[in-house]
Amino acid sequence: MTKRPIITSILGGILLIAALALINVLQQGERVVTLLTTIRGVPYPSLQNRTVITESLAHADIELVEPVLAKELELTLEFIPHRTTSLAVGIRRDPFWLSYKPTVFYTSTTESTKPISATVNIPLTDKLQDADRSIDLMFFADTSPAEIVSGSSAVLDTPTLDTTNWELVSISARVHPTRPDGTAIKEYVRSIFKRERPL
Amino acid sequence: MKNLALLAGILSVSALLCFILRYLHPATFTSATTAILTLAAALTTAGYIASQPHGN
Numbered sequence: 001m002t003k004r005p006i007i008t009s010i011l012g013g014i015l016l017i018a019a020l021a022l023i024n025v026l027q028q029g030e031r032v033v034t035l036l037t038t039i040r041g042v043p044y045p046s047l048q049n050r051t052v053i054t055e056s057l058a059h060a061d062i063e064l065v066e067p068v069l070a071k072e073l074e075l076t077l078e079f080i081p082h083r084t085t086s087l088a089v090g091i092r093r094d095p096f097w098l099s100y101k102p103t104v105f106y107t108s109t110t111e112s113t114k115p116i117s118a119t120v121n122i123p124l125t126d127k128l129q130d131a132d133r134s135i136d137l138m139f140f141a142d143t144s145p146a147e148i149v150s151g152s153s154a155v156l157d158t159p160t161l162d163t164t165n166w167e168l169v170s171i172s173a174r175v176h177p178t179r180p181d182g183t184a185i186k187e188y189v190r191s192i193f194k195r196e197r198p199l
Numbered sequence: 200m201k202n203l204a205l206l207a208g209i210l211s212v213s214a215l216l217c218f219i220l221r222y223l224h225p226a227t228f229t230s231a232t233t234a235i236l237t238l239a240a241a242l243t244t245a246g247y248i249a250s251q252p253h254g255n
Contacts, residue, residue, distance in 0.1 A: 003203065003229050005201075005205060005208065006208070008205060008208070008209075009208025009211070009212055010208075010212050012205070012208070012209035012213075013208070013209050013210070013212025013213040013215070013216060014212070014213075014216065015217045016209060016210075017211040017213050017214075017217060017220070020213075020217075020228065020232065021227070024227075024228075034251050064226075067224070067227050068226070069243070128214045129226045130226070131225035131226065133226045148212065191224075192224045193223075195223075196223065196244060
């Protein structure tokens with residue numbers, strides 16, 4: 001029996017899988033962003049189609065339909081900062097619940113009650129992706145220095161002391177292909193082997 | 200006949216790779232992709248076996 005058909009079958013199978021993976025990599029478009037919740041999973045209230053965020057951390061899932069490999073997330077935000085001095089957003093990187101590297105998209109020392117738009121681009125290759133393909137998004141808000149002085153430095157430990165107040169008017173998430181750097185690819189491969197699996 | 204055997208082989212290998220990749224990283228391929236590849240591999244293999252002459 002000749003070995004040629006076996007080798008052809010193996011190469012053909014690898015090529016077919018590579019083609020399917022390439023289709024995944026080339027996918028792009030708008031993705032669903034779930035409701036913003038507190039870190040305890042309680043949804044933030046909605047007022048006139050605006051989400052009112054009253055804690056320094058706000059979490060949402062982005063439901064991707066492809067792997068994070070060679071992908072970049074483009075977040076388009078419209079928000080009213082009120083007295084918030086700094087707003088940042090990040091995507092979870094590893095199994096630790098607070099493993100985010102926030103990207104600051106707003107800083108100000110004055111109060112603003114008008115909607116402001118911002119666009120944030122975040123490479124996804126080295127980010128943590130759940131088995132259902134969703135990724136974790138977290139907003140980080142800083143209260144004004146005056147509030148920290150007059151209030152308490154323990155606002156994270158005691159949410160009732162948290163004076164955060166900003167509104168999210170709209171959010172849209174788009175993914176598009178990008179060329180990842182070597183470090184991101186290493187992190188992606190490492191995450192495959194480090195992932196906890198059921199026995 | 201040879202082509203059917205080759206197709207069955209290619210689909211079987213790709214279904215196996217799909218299973219392995221899904222085990223290593225579930226977000227790589229969906230369960231639907233794995234199921235379709237497995238079904239296609241099974242059908243082509245069955246078709247190839249059925250097309251073989253019966254010897255009694």
